[in-house]
Amino acid sequence: MSFVEMFLSAVSLSMDAFAASLGIGACLGVRSSAAAFRVGVACGGFQFVMPLVGWWLGSRFLESISEYDHWVAFALLLLVGGNMIRESFAEEDPTCSPADPSCGAALLLVAVATSIDALAVGIGFAAIGVPVMPLSSTAGIITAMLSFIGVLAGFRTALFLGRKAEFAGGIVLCLIGANILRMHLAA
Numbered sequence: 184m185s186f187v188e189m190f191l192s193a194v195s196l197s198m199d200a201f202a203a204s205l206g207i208g209a210c211l212g213v214r215s216s217a218a219a220f221r222v223g224v225a226c227g228g229f230q231f232v233m234p235l236v237g238w239w240l241g242s243r244f245l246e247s248i249s250e251y252d253h254w255v256a257f258a259l260l261l262l263v264g265g266n267m268i269r270e271s272f273a274e275e276d277p278t279c280s281p282a283d284p285s286c287g288a289a290l291l292l293v294a295v296a297t298s299i300d301a302l303a304v305g306i307g308f309a310a311i312g313v314p315v316m317p318l319s320s321t322a323g324i325i326t327a328m329l330s331f332i333g334v335l336a337g338f339r340t341a342l343f344l345g346r347k348a349e350f351a352g353g354i355v356l357c358l359i360g361a362n363i364l365r366m367h368l369a370a
Contacts, residue, residue: 184313188362193321196234196304197329199270199297200226204330207284207293208337218285219334225290227327229298231319237305238315253367256307257360265357266300271350285334311363 184192204222211218284290301322308315 184308184311184363189318190321192304193318193325196230196298196301196322197326199300200230200294200326201329201333203293203297204333205337208334210284211334211337214335215285216335218283219331221285221290222293222334223327223331225294226297226330227323227325229294230301230326231323233298233301234305234308234315234319234322237302237307238309238319239305240302241306241309253311253364255310257364259303259307259310259360261357261360262303268350268354268357307360307363311367 204219204226207218207222208214284293301319304318305315308318
């Protein structure tokens with residue numbers, strides 16, 4: 184996997200967290216550096232850990248899937264990307280919860296939910312024998328930065344940019360999955 188594909192995968196994985204951060208910022212209604220920091224650390228931390236967990240799980244079962252590992256990687260990336268695209272068209276509840284979404288259980292739920300995709304991508308990386316640490320590190324850092332920025336900018340841009348970012352991330356993951364399949368079948 185090339186550096187560009189790895190970087191695009193990391194950016195794509197961060198789009199869910201970025202869109203959620205925009206929503207959190209919109210619900211807060213004010214610029215809050217403390218809230219942005221909390222969301223950035225939580226989302227970036229989970230985005231760092233989940234590909235590692237996925238890779239570990241995938242590598243434990245690698246021998247049993249080695250004959251069709253490229254199909255597994257393709258299917259997982261297509262599933263994750265397709266889900267991001269589908270979610271980009273889903274209607275959202277425009278009302279905000281009275282609780283602060285930038286801390287506690289609400290933040291934990293957002294961080295976990297937006298990093299499940301990274302778990303699946305980690306499994307896919309194990310299936311094709313690609314080291315996951317570069318993706319994990321890059322995804323964690325990019326997600327932390329974009330989540331921080333998303334919260335700060337959220338009250339102005341959430342409705343405009345959130346869904347488009349998620350859609351673009353989904354397209355990129357689908358294309359990377361298709362490229363993995365193309366490269367393996369051409370070999």
